[in-house]
Amino acid sequence: MGTEEVWDTKVQQFHGGQDWRFLDNFIEDFSVTTNALGTPKAALEAAKEAIYTCHHYPPADQEPAKTSLAQFLWPDDYSMHRDRLLLGNGASELIDLITRSAPLGTWKPGPWDVQYKEYQRSAETNGRVILQAQDTTPANLISIVNPCNPTGDYKNIIDLKHWIDINVEDGGFVIVDESMQPWLSREFRSDSLSSQHDFLYSLYESRQVSVYVIHSWTKIFSCTGLRLGSIICPTSAHCDVLKKLQVPWSVNSPALAFLDAVVKDTAYMEQTWELTRKWRAEFIERLKGISEAIVQAKDDEEYAWEFKGKSFLSYIWINVKSEAIAKEAVAKARAAGVPIRSGTPGYERPTYIRLAVREPSKVDILIKAWSKLGRN
Ligand SMILES: Cc1ncc(COP(=O)(O)O)c(C=O)c1O
Incomplete structure (x- = not known):
């Protein structure tokens, strides 16, 4: 086998x-x-400790792990953006959640030779029309994995914003998967779409385009068996829509304890x-x-x-x-x-x-x- x-x-x-x-x-x-x-050892210990609370439900608001992750993503102004953040049972749960809630129509991947396949799987099972990466027609749902798994291609923030601009229809959804992006360097935040608040807000205001940033935390923190992902929504109202669809307690107690500890492990x-x-x-x-x-x-x-x-x-x-x-x-x-x-x-x-x-x-x-x- x-x-x-x-x-x-x-x-x-x-x-x-x-x-x-x-x-x-x-x-x-x-x-x-x-x-x-x-x-990481300290986070693993925190997850092991949390197993002893398994006779209780995990916190419904995903706290304090969610705030700790917000502090990791936006050290200077996390409290302004925390309500746009939602945790999931791996990025995979969130990929499917967001794809299901996107307006029906076409789907297109990033421009790479090939990219991580869950986006396409989810688009297909939700009955979307699949466009090829080379197709220049804008789609109403586009998903780019940046940096790309498996090819390792990467668009810097200027090129990424341009690609989004020309490939999404007005009123459409954009999913940017930045799971591999924190590997960039100590300065990863400055080249990340998660720090481009003005761009995200203005795209929504001017063209009603909703941009979501997904992270799988199972790779950089080596915890694939625990299942940890997050999504940053363009506004807290967008986040409420996803919260309404998400099953309760989808991130279990050991995974939450792990996340809370791991983001502090500088x-x-x-x-x-x-x-x-x-x-x-x-x-x-x-x-x-x-x-x-x-x-x-x-x-x-x-x-x-x-x-x-x-x-x-x-x-x-x-x-x-x-x-x-x-x-x-x-x-x-x-x-x-x-x-x-x-x-x-x-x-x-x-x-x-x-x-x-x-x-x-x-x-x-x-x-x-x-x-x-x-x-x-
Ligand atoms: C780019 C990318 N996004 C998302 C995922 C899904 O990750 P998980 O559901 O384990 O968080 C993976 C897993 O390989 C991945 O490579």
Whole structure:
């Protein structure tokens, strides 16, 4: 049994991150885009403590976690924006909630080659007309994942606002997924749409366009099993509409306690910014060695791997230029207890693989598993 059999792909969207439980020799998960530092200790302890309150309902107002997250997002003026924030059972709950409440009509993804698929799944199951990324027709619901998972493309705030302006119909909805954006740097807030209050208000006033910013917190804080996401609405009235639709207590007590603690862990964020870039660059150098060995063995430059994505990100999207080599890479990684994400299921990019950035000692194991890759 493996990842592909876990998902009922006739009715569910495939995602990575399931292999680990089927591997007796499991060592490290390279298949999900979680933080290489692992789960922050203090927040994990807070979640464990909260388990002892499981005979009580979680707070209906999601406090104090919601205010703590608001302080993390807007350290200077959080109290002005807190009422525009709603927490969810992972970003996935909020993606579906917002898609269901958008005015019916067309849906279009971001301009990337491929992007995280839940937006499209939700648009399709809600009966929307799907436009292609290259279509220049504005849509009345557009969803851009920025930075993009899996490709690692990123629009800075100026380009992002321009893309929104020209791609959404008047009266439409825009969802911007910034789950990977806090990895940017200590200054991530200044390049984030979550800080563009005037732009969001004026787009709503002038064109009745509603812009929502979604974050999955399960990646940067490495807590995919806990389920934590948030949505920033253009106004508190928009937030009330979502609150009315949301099932009560969708974020459980351990997840709320975790969030409340984790956003105060500044040392963890500092380490994230410092080490992710470094480990990513070193990882790519080592992978280049494998690519060069394949090129030499095949005596063909066409086999040189292409490494995609911004240098600050927690993952690398790689075109290995051959379906056979991509398959072999996935199989060998799995056999060595270090599963990776194939580009085939869900993304339909059979010559691609996605690797999470991980600490060097774990990378050693993957590199060793691929010592003869493409040369059998
Ligand atoms: C860009 C992006 N958004 C949202 C999600 C959903 O995250 P979750 O529901 O775990 O919070 C993911 C998960 O892979 C993602 O990569």
